[in-house]
Amino acid sequence: MTAQNVIHVQGLEKSYKQLQVLRGVDFDVARGSIFALLGSNGAGKTTVVKILSTLLKADAGTASVNGLDVATHPANVRESISLTGQFAAVDEILSGRENLVLVARLRHLKDPGKIADDLLERFSLTDAGARKVSTYSGGMRRRLDIAMSLIGNPPVIFLDEPTTGLDPQARIEVWQAVKELAGRGTTVLLTTQYLDEAEQLADRIAILHEGRIIVNGTLTELKQLLPPAKVEYVEKQPTLEDVFLTLVGANGKNSHDRNAGTDA
Numbered sequence: 001m002t003a004q005n006v007i008h009v010q011g012l013e014k015s016y017k018q019l020q021v022l023r024g025v026d027f028d029v030a031r032g033s034i035f036a037l038l039g040s041n042g043a044g045k046t047t048v049v050k051i052l053s054t055l056l057k058a059d060a061g062t063a064s065v066n067g068l069d070v071a072t073h074p075a076n077v078r079e080s081i082s083l084t085g086q087f088a089a090v091d092e093i094l095s096g097r098e099n100l101v102l103v104a105r106l107r108h109l110k111d112p113g114k115i116a117d118d119l120l121e122r123f124s125l126t127d128a129g130a131r132k133v134s135t136y137s138g139g140m141r142r143r144l145d146i147a148m149s150l151i152g153n154p155p156v157i158f159l160d161e162p163t164t165g166l167d168p169q170a171r172i173e174v175w176q177a178v179k180e181l182a183g184r185g186t187t188v189l190l191t192t193q194y195l196d197e198a199e200q201l202a203d204r205i206a207i208l209h210e211g212r213i214i215v216n217g218t219l220t221e222l223k224q225l226l227p228p229a230k231v232e233y234v235e236k237q238p239t240l241e242d243v244f245l246t247l248v249g250a251n252g253k254n255s256h257d258r259n260a261g262t263d264a
């Protein structure tokens, strides 16, 4: 791998009994970039993330994170990553702030209260910080989940389907949080089954299909794979998403009160 590549994956194979899920997966992720692993349900995205985060062993191939091989140095790899799974791992009974303080304490960090307050601020959760997580909307929960995974400043973060199950408003809030992360130099590998999510967020997009990466490039590169569009004169109709967001008022800012309890 080159110095700029924080994640290096080569020839990764994994089967569950007879089911060959990964048949030779190769990709690299540059430092400070957002890389989207795009694939339909069951494509093997979570399997890749589990191997990279040392939760699962590959049958063949190599993978390294920060120059450390996941198979031979799992403990070092775990120190440099954080993983946010598809289902939020927050404690419902505690407040948002208490969740953050708890994790900071578990990691033996100095001044857990300040760490919590800074993260609440960063993820626009300050007003909701004292409330029980059970009262949070889906988008707020997911933002809290991402905030929790940032405690201790891991240089690499894996987000496994960060917006699956969220409403459009909440998805935009999570996208903003992810963009902000990468803006601060964190390397983000996210998986998604949504084309628009990859389009919105990723510096590079790799499509995982039938066990292999079938294309890998920037959005512009991917678009060039298709023949150029013919020029046609049509009225541009707003998409349903445009209409929805206009009606509910997507002003790009997080609004806690409006979000409270609007989705699960």
Ligand SMILES: Nc1ncnc2c1ncn2[C@@H]1O[C@H](COP(=O)(O)OP(=O)(O)O)[C@@H](O)[C@H]1O
Residues within 6 Å of the ligand: 016, 019, 021, 039, 040, 041, 042, 043, 044, 045, 046, 047, 048
């Ligand atoms: N522990 C397991 N045992 C057997 N099959 C599994 C296991 N985990 C995942 N699979 C199967 O492997 C395939 C890929 O799963 P997964 O990596 O979760 O896909 P994705 O995250 O892209 O939806 C799916 O067909 C899934 O049913």
Ligand SMILES: [Mg+2]
Residues within 6 Å of the ligand: 045, 046, 047, 086, 160, 161
């Ligand atoms: Mg998955």
